[in-house]
Amino acid sequence: MKVALIGLGSVGRGVAEMVIKKDLGITITGVADSRSGCMESPGIDIPVLLAKKKKTGLCGNPEISAMDIVQNADYDLLVEVSPTNALTGEPSIGYIKAALGRGKHVVTSNKGPVSLACTELRMMAQKNGVAFRYEATVAGAIPVMHVLEHGLGGNEILALYGVLNGTCNYILTRMADEGLTYEQALLEAREMGYAEADPTYDVQGIDAAIKLVILANTIWDNGVTLNDIERTGIDLLTADALRLAEEEGCTIRLIAEAIPRKNLLRVSPRIIGKNHPLVVEGTLNALTFETDMAKEITLIGRGAGSVETASAIIGDLLFIRDHYDRRA
């Protein structure tokens, strides 16, 4: 199968490296970073390209844009992993639509487009007889979408609860374990590379809310948007609050929850028993689904990281190759 890769940041590099290392029978025929592009129909020499990127900062020819590759390269499947824009979803939405319009499968880790245009993109894929998959957008390496679609196929999802932001979970873990203040824990998270210079997106629960939007649209197809999510962040929590929870055998975690029967969509810090399955340590993510047949199911795993995210993307890619793509 021929694959074009848009975006060569940490995730894109992880995908490229794993595709080569694991000899998955996948040929990469197009690669673009933010400033250049490279396309070769027989397949690009990835180690050479990655070395060039490392040395010069560019992966290819500055004359070739990402859109050129999406529109003109010879590929069966587009892997879209460019930086996310939560506000407009662009330019990723444009890339995805162009690829779907050409009858190409699309796999993305990009939350912007999926949270803003989930239904539209899924419909467009269906109309064009191709797959649109986005496993990597929620909870990193945890195969949430595959579990929902296949493992829990036929189940009605009655509620979901998730720890979906590793940065917040790391901060809360450190506040609880070491009695750090929020500011100290945030500083530490930054030093460890778990928090951005501007942590707003994470600590105010926006990232978790966007993931909740993606899950809600995927599970219930309800057209929910970011504005529909009631949201409270962790940036006003005190070390005392964590200690007060601890005295009761509890802790505090940022929980995203969706309960359709209560019309509830919320991201908020919550008091939770320390032995609850959703209480995971450090940057881990966790999700509990409450369903009619399976009852409660909890998934725990790594929510971020280059190779971890590549795992979710490659899972989608191989799924499409093996189960979907009749032309292969």
Next chain:
Amino acid sequence: MKLEMKDSPGQLVAALKPISDVGGNIIAVIHQREPDLENDTLNVQIVLELPEGRLEKLIQLLKDQGVHIQRIGEERLLYKRTVIMIGHLMHTDLSDTVDQIDSTGFAEVSELSMSMPAVHERSSSRITIKAVSKDDMAAAIAILRRVSQQKSLLLIEPLEDIA
């Protein structure tokens, strides 16, 4: 709880049975036969533990048995939930915040634990609320949510919807 029932054979056993039917645990039965009792009734005090949410069912079962409930004791508030509030709790009249719950008649603040950092810093408190039923608890939490919003306090609710 203090019960009043007919003083006839088998009545006491009949009155105790519903308690085990709803999963309750009888701790003590105090049976006083008062000689000056005019009608042929029997007063019994029972101390018991009940799982959350079973009290209403027990009351109904006892009534069905023809048992009259004279009084349900002090520990009648059975639902317990703990929340944490963060903010300028004293400056925003903590006793008013507590009173908003206590004045409902169906829920009350049973415990309050508080940290008091430097004067201008935000304080944190852990508040335990008791209520008679699940719906009353939900109503009490809704009141706290509204008060928190008005007073710019951060309310941290417990997560407990998972079955």
